[in-house]
Structures are given as structure tokens and as C-alpha cells.
Amino acid sequence: xxxxxxxxTQSLMLGALPEPGGxxxxxxxxxxxxxxxxxxxxxxxxxxxxxxxxxxxxxxxNWAIFxxxxxxxxxxxxxxxxxxxxxxxxxxxxxxxxxxVVFRNKRVPPSQTVLTAAHIQRLTAGTRVSEDEASHARDxxxxxxxxxxxxxxxxDADQNRGYQAxxxxxxxxxxxxxxxxxLDMLVNQPASVVYKVDGVDAMRDPIDAELAPSVFHHLKRxxxxxxxxxxxxxxxEFTGSIGAGETSTRNVTIDMKTSGNTKGERIVMxxxxxxxxxxxxxxxxxxxxxxxxxxxxxxxxxxxxxSGPRGSGVTSTLYAIIRGHDAxxxxxxxxxxxxxxxxxxxxxxxxxxxxxxxxxxxxxxxIIRTEPDVVxxxxxxxxxxxxxxxxxxxxxxxMYLGLQASDVFSALNKYLQAVNDAPTAAGSLMxxxxxxxxxxxxxxxxRAYRPDPNLLKKANLPTDQNRPFYRPPNPEEIPVDKHGNPxxxxxxxxxxYVGRTGVFExxxxxxxxxxxxxxxxxxxxIKTEARKRGMLNLQEVALHKVFEGHTSINEVLxxxxxxxxxxxxxxxx
Numbered sequence: 217x218x219x220x221x222x223x224x225t226q227s228l229m230l231g232a233l234p235e236p237g238g239x240x241x242x243x244x245x246x247x248x249x250x251x252x253x254x255x256x257x258x259x260x261x262x263x264x265x266x267x268x269x270x271x272x273x274x275x276x277x278n279w280a281i282f283x284x285x286x287x288x289x290x291x292x293x294x295x296x297x298x299x300x301x302x303x304x305x306x307x308x309x310x311x312x313x314x315x316x317v318v319f320r321n322k323r324v325p326p327s328q329t330v331l332t333a334a335h336i337q338r339l340t341a342g343t344r345v346s347e348d349e350a351s352h353a354r355d356x357x358x359x360x361x362x363x364x365x366x367x368x369x370x371x372d373a374d375q376n377r378g379y380q381a382x383x384x385x386x387x388x389x390x391x392x393x394x395x396x397x398x399l400d401m402l403v404n405q406p407a408s409v410v411y412k413v414d415g416v417d418a419m420r421d422p423i424d425a426e427l428a429p430s431v432f433h434h435l436k437r438x439x440x441x442x443x444x445x446x447x448x449x450x451x452x453e454f455t456g457s458i459g460a461g462e463t464s465t466r467n468v469t470i471d472m473k474t475s476g477n478t479k480g481e482r483i484v485m486x487x488x489x490x491x492x493x494x495x496x497x498x499x500x501x502x503x504x505x506x507x508x509x510x511x512x513x514x515x516x517x518x519x520x521x522x523s524g525p526r527g528s529g530v531t532s533t534l535y536a537i538i539r540g541h542d543a544x545x546x547x548x549x550x551x552x553x554x555x556x557x558x559x560x561x562x563x564x565x566x567x568x569x570x571x572x573x574x575x576x577x578x579x580x581x582x583i584i585r586t587e588p589d590v591v592x593x594x595x596x597x598x599x600x601x602x603x604x605x606x607x608x609x610x611x612x613x614x615m616y617l618g619l620q621a622s623d624v625f626s627a628l629n630k631y632l633q634a635v636n637d638a639p640t641a642a643g644s645l646m647x648x649x650x651x652x653x654x655x656x657x658x659x660x661x662x663r664a665y666r667p668d669p670n671l672l673k674k675a676n677l678p679t680d681q682n683r684p685f686y687r688p689p690n691p692e693e694i695p696v697d698k699h700g701n702p703x704x705x706x707x708x709x710x711x712x713y714v715g716r717t718g719v720f721e722x723x724x725x726x727x728x729x730x731x732x733x734x735x736x737x738x739x740x741x742i743k744t745e746a747r748k749r750g751m752l753n754l755q756e757v758a759l760h761k762v763f764e765g766h767t768s769i770n771e772v773l774x775x776x777x778x779x780x781x782x783x784x785x786x787x788x789x
């Protein structure tokens with residue numbers, strides 16, 4: 217009985233099993249696994265491609281490819297009819313991949329496109345590469361115009377040579393950390409090239425006379441300028457990137473201007489990298505100075521004067537201070553002769569005289585009427601500007617004012633003379649700064665030495681810490697390879713310095729100092745009183761940077777010599 221029941225049950229179970237080829241299909245499993253594999257590979261490739269080729273660490277395409285593929289696979293599993301779900305998968309997912317391919321092909325050189333005729337030709341050709349493709353492979357700088365698109369490549373062999381020369385020039389400038397590049401081309405002569413690296417001019421090998429016109433042509437083409445115009449001034453912008461796409465990548469925005477005459481043509485390029493977007497803590501102030509300065513900034517009222525000689529970084533300091541304000545909670549405006557960088561959520565006004573009918577002061581007056589909380593005035597060209605600044609500061613607005621001066625007290629004197637009313641000028645004055653940019657000695661190739669104890673005493677520096685000073689290597693100290701060629705430091709490119717740091721002289725004003733200024737007290741007496749309060753002059757702050765190992769004695773002497781001359785002249789006067 218039991219055996220019979222077991223046999224019946226077994227027969228029923230076997231009868232319930234599907235026929236071979238019914239619900240179980242090896243083909244369907246293979247197709248689904250293949251689709252899953254393609255999705256994983258596409259998502260990984262797109263993520264890597266966005267980061268390395270397009271330099272986009274965050275993009276909607278990452279999520280589009282990942283989530284679209286995942287959703288399609290889930291739908292494929294849930295829809296009961298296999299072939300219908302396969303069609304749904306293809307209809308949704310394939311256009312997403314094609315859309316990304318179209319997006320990225322517009323932003324890379326022709327030699328890096330995919331799923332195109334050129335791509336198929338490269339695959340079928342194997343290792344054989346055309347002369348045009350070989351020149352593309354030598355592309356050392358990834359260029360993009362102001363719309364983010366890679367400019368079209370030249371097809372003519374001679375134009376390719378000129379484009380490669382332009383590539384070499386831009387790569388060298390970015391690699392050497394140049395902030396400015398000036399090219400001068402005279403008719404039938406080599407084009408001279410001058411870099412400015414860490415504030416110091418450096419000559420580069422000239423560009424051959426036969427290549428120079430082509431280099432100028434391609435630079436203007438990349439900057440979206442009229443390549444046929446050689447005399448009238450033009451202005452354009454583009455971006456360049458070198459590196460492998462990871463932390464070694466260096467990205468710069470290049471602002472380019474051209475001008476010319478019957479004798480030749482000039483190109484001036486300013487290179488702005490992410491490193492130039494400083495905040496106050498990045499400028500180089502001492503810890504004591506940062507604490508006092510940031511506390512003063514929080515008061516959000518009064519006038520702050522930021523001064524220095526031309527090329528000393530005054531504009532960068534003004535921008536850094538503005539970045540320290542809350543642009544969402546405050547109404548912030550700037551007035552500048554020319555805009556160096558874009559400030560996020562800040563209204564930047566570029567001064568236009570409108571054929572001499574509008575003065576700088578009149579333009580500032582119209583800005584103040586909009587009731588801003590913070591105003592940055594890039595320059596002080598006239599008395600009207602200074603007076604408006606002083607009055608606005610007394611009305612509770614925070615005013616930042618740029619001035620050209622050799623030291624703090626020269627800047628203070630210029631401001632007082634411009635306002636021409638000491639009580640008005642002093643009433644809202646909160647702080648006066650003066651600055652220089654000193655090169656930072658390269659940590660990879662610097663040389664240590666023991667300073668003269670008398671120098672330490674003269675500079676009021678500790679003499680009991682046995683701390684070394686640093687300097688760049690002398691020519692005879694540079695190592696050579698087996699062929700006798702000098703081994704240039706890869707970090708500083710042989711200059712001995714990498715980057716710059718600010719050296720600041722800061723006069724913080726309290727009620728007592730403002731009272732002395734309002735009474736017309738001589739500047740020397742005000743300086744004496746400020747020194748009693750612990751104010752350090754430029755040379756003293758710079759020597760402390762030498763003591764901390766940031767820069768060298770020779771660099772301090774180079775950047776502060778005009779401050780010493782200014783102080784001596786003021787004292788004799």
C-alpha cells in the first residue's frame with residue numbers, strides 16, 4: 217500500500233515537470249548574462265572616460281548609464297514575455313549609450329572618437345596610423361573653447377606642424393606654471409616668447425619664423441577669434457589641461473588678447489589655474505595676522521584698504537577677501553577696470569567711461585545707490601571715488617579699496633589726501649594692508665645653511681633654536697647625469713622656487729589710532745604708536761618666513777627693496 221502510494225506520488229511529480237525547452241532556455245540565460253556584462257562594462261568605461269578623457273569628475277552621464285541599465289535589467293526580469301522585455305531593454309538602454317558617445321565624441325580629438333568611421337578604420341588598420349592621426353596622438357594639451365568643445369583639428373600637413381608647435385608652447389607654459397605668456401611676431405622674423413613664472417620674467421626659445429604665423433593662427437582659432445584680423449585688438453578665452461586625468465592633472469583657463477600694427481602682431485595670454493582661487497587663509501598671512509584680519513572682516517562695516525605695488529597680488533587678495541563673505545546672505549558688488557576672474561554669486565561691474573561721459577566715481581555712486589552690503593573697488597583713480605568710499609563706510613557698508621603703494625603708511629597717506637578730510641577718512645577706516653609676493657623655495661632641491669647669529673639678533677629672531685635657513689642650489693651644486701647634463705629638478709623646473717606666498721604688513725586701527733589720524737597727526741607719530749602695539753613691517757614679516765623655511769634671504773631682499781626705499785624717502789621728507 218505504501219509503495220503504491222509512493223509510486224503514484226512520484227508519477228504526479230514527474231508529470232508536473234516542464235517539458236525540455238519549455239520555461240528553461242540556455243539561449244535566454246546567455247542573452248541576459250551578456251546584457252548584464254555589457255551594462256557593467258559600459259558603466260565602468262563611461263566613468264573612467266568621463267574622468268580621464270573629459271576631466272569631469274561628476275556628470276549626469278554617470279548616473280544615466282548606471283541607473284538606466286539597472287532599470288532595464290529589472291524590467292527584463294519582471295516582464296513575463298522574454299522577447300518583449302528584450303526589446304524594451306534595447307529601446308531604452310541603447311539610445312542612452314549612443315547619446316553619451318555623441319556627447320563625448322564632440323569633446324575629444326578625432327583620434328579618440330569611438331563608434332565612428334575613423335574608429336572603425338583605426339581598428340581595421342591595426343598598428344598602421346596615418347600621418348594625420350600621428351600628429352593627433354602628439355596632442356599634449358587637451359584644449360576646449362569657451363563652449364567646452366574641442367576645436368576642429370587641421371588636416372593640412374603644414375597646418376599640423378603649426379598646431380603641434382602651438383601645442384608644445386602651451387604645454388611648456390602650463391608645465392612651467394607660467395601665469396603670463398607674451399608672444400611678439402615681427403614680419404619674417406622668429407617670434408619672441410616671454411613667460412612670467414612666480415612673478416619673474418623668463419625667456420623661452422623663439423618660434424621659427426616659418427612656423428610663427430601658423431602658431432598665431434591656431435591660438436586665435438582656439439580662442440574663437442577672427443584669424444584673418446591682424447591689427448585690431450581682439451580678446452578670447454579657452455581652457456587647457458595637461459596630465460593623466462588624476463591628481464596630476466593641471467587645468468588652466470587662458471584669457472588671450474591680441475593686437476598688431478604694420479610691423480607685426482602680439483599675443484598676451486594670462487593663465488588662471490584653480491590655485492589662484494584663494495581664500496584669506498591661503499594668502500600667506502601669519503597666524504596672528506589671520507586671526508585679527510578675519511575678526512575685523514566679520515564686522516561688515518567700514519573701509520579696508522588693500523595696497524601694494526603693481527603685480528604684488530592686490531587683486532587676488534581682494535578676491536580672496538570677497539570669497540570670505542556669504543554671497544547668499546549679502547548683496548556684494550565689485551567695480552573693476554577689468555575682471556580677472558568670475559566671483560560666484562557676486563555682481564561684478566566692469567568700468568566703462570562711455571567715451572569719457574562717465575567717471576569712475578560716478579559709476580561707483582550708481583552702485584552704492586543699489587544698497588549693497590559689501591563693495592570692492594579695484595582702483596582709486598580720483599578724489600570722488602575716495603570720498604564716496606569713506607562716506608559709504610560711515611553709513612555701515614563694508615568697502616574694500618585697492619591702492620598702489622609701497623607700504624602701509626604710503627597707502628594711508630594717499631587715501632587721506634584723496635579724501636581731503638581727515639575726520640571723514642578716519643571715521644570709517646578699519647584696516648590698511650600692504651603686500652608683496654615672495655617665491656617659495658623648492659622643498660625638493662633647496663639647500664640648508666646656518667644663518668649668521670648677528671642677522672638673527674638684528675631681525676629679532678630666536679637665536680637658540682639652531683634652525684637652518686634655506687636657499688636654491690647654486691649652479692655647481694646641481695647634479696649631472698652620466699653624459700654631464702644637469703639634472704633639472706622636476707618640481708621647480710630648475711628655478712629653485714615653486715609658487716609664491718604673500719608677505720603682509722597690516723595696520724589694524726582702533727579708536728585711539730583713528731582719533732590721531734582725524735587730528736592730522738604726522739604719519740611718523742602714527743607709525744610709532746602702531747609699532748608700540750606690535751605691528752611688524754614688511755621686512756620683519758618676510759624674515760619670519762625665512763625663519764620658518766618658506767623662502768630665502770635673497771628673495772626677501774628682492775621683494776622688499778622698494779618698501780625700504782619708500783620708508784627712507786618718507787622719513788627724509
